[in-house]
Amino acid sequence: MERFIIDRHTAQLAVLQRTELISPPLRNLRKVLGRYIFSQFVSKYLINTSEISNKYFLLMENEYLNIKKYLAKNQTILSIGSGIGGLELLIAKNFKSHISLIEKNYISKKIRYGWDIKNNEGYNNLKLQNIFFKRNGVSEKFFKAYDFDNDNFPEKKFDIIISLYSLDYHYNFDVYKDYLKKVLQPNTVMIFDTIRSEYFKKLFKNIDIIKEENNTVHKSKRIACWNFI
Numbered sequence: 001m002e003r004f005i006i007d008r009h010t011a012q013l014a015v016l017q018r019t020e021l022i023s024p025p026l027r028n029l030r031k032v033l034g035r036y037i038f039s040q041f042v043s044k045y046l047i048n049t050s051e052i053s054n055k056y057f058l059l060m061e062n063e064y065l066n067i068k069k070y071l072a073k074n075q076t077i078l079s080i081g082s083g084i085g086g087l088e089l090l091i092a093k094n095f096k097s098h099i100s101l102i103e104k105n106y107i108s109k110k111i112r113y114g115w116d117i118k119n120n121e122g123y124n125n126l127k128l129q130n131i132f133f134k135r136n137g138v139s140e141k142f143f144k145a146y147d148f149d150n151d152n153f154p155e156k157k158f159d160i161i162i163s164l165y166s167l168d169y170h171y172n173f174d175v176y177k178d179y180l181k182k183v184l185q186p187n188t189v190m191i192f193d194t195i196r197s198e199y200f201k202k203l204f205k206n207i208d209i210i211k212e213e214n215n216t217v218h219k220s221k222r223i224a225c226w227n228f229i
């Protein structure tokens, strides 16, 4: 697969969304200096754009391979909290599917990566995301972004709904529960990382566990679910 073209500002966003992209010394600096200085200074001035770009591509290619068996040509896809959207870009390109993206359009001053009770945290910029998609060969025919705080969400049935390290990882599934009831079909597959996979046995008839993170502070499972009850 072709690597991504990423500019410096977009690479900065990728680093805020995926801290595993930064090298261990910078990660330690984050612990020493605190999250405010990390998001306002370190992520802006101390990163190597081409290194981040390469690592981000490999990370997203891996995520793509992890969920590929649920994808098919021309599906309608929703992504909740895509970040800049490397995974979604690869799906749109390889499967010619249309992707709707719901995201925040601001960057919190002091990013906290834990469970966000009020769901106030955001670390994206929809203008940069738009440029990232187009610069990497995905035209607006294949994607549309919705600002979580200001836009009406798309009201159509989806084949696949993806949310990596966002819904039920940083904030409660209930934020989207009523909306999801409107856009899920019985065979819609929802793929997301959650810190409480057992809970979803009450909400979906079928659940596959497709990834487990046991070595992080925030232990989670990636589940693919269908047949919403």
Ligand SMILES: C[S@@+](CC[C@H](N)C(=O)[O-])C[C@H]1O[C@@H](n2cnc3c(N)ncnc32)[C@H](O)[C@@H]1O
Pocket: 017, 018, 080, 081, 082, 083, 084, 102, 103, 104, 119, 121, 122, 123, 124, 148, 163, 164, 165, 166, 170, 171, 175
């Ligand atoms: C840890 S990042 C993960 C980004 C991407 N999915 C990935 O795997 O690289 C979490 C993303 O969720 C977004 N986010 C936070 N609250 C959200 C909400 N209510 N709806 C949609 N996106 C949200 C943040 O702005 C951020 O880009």
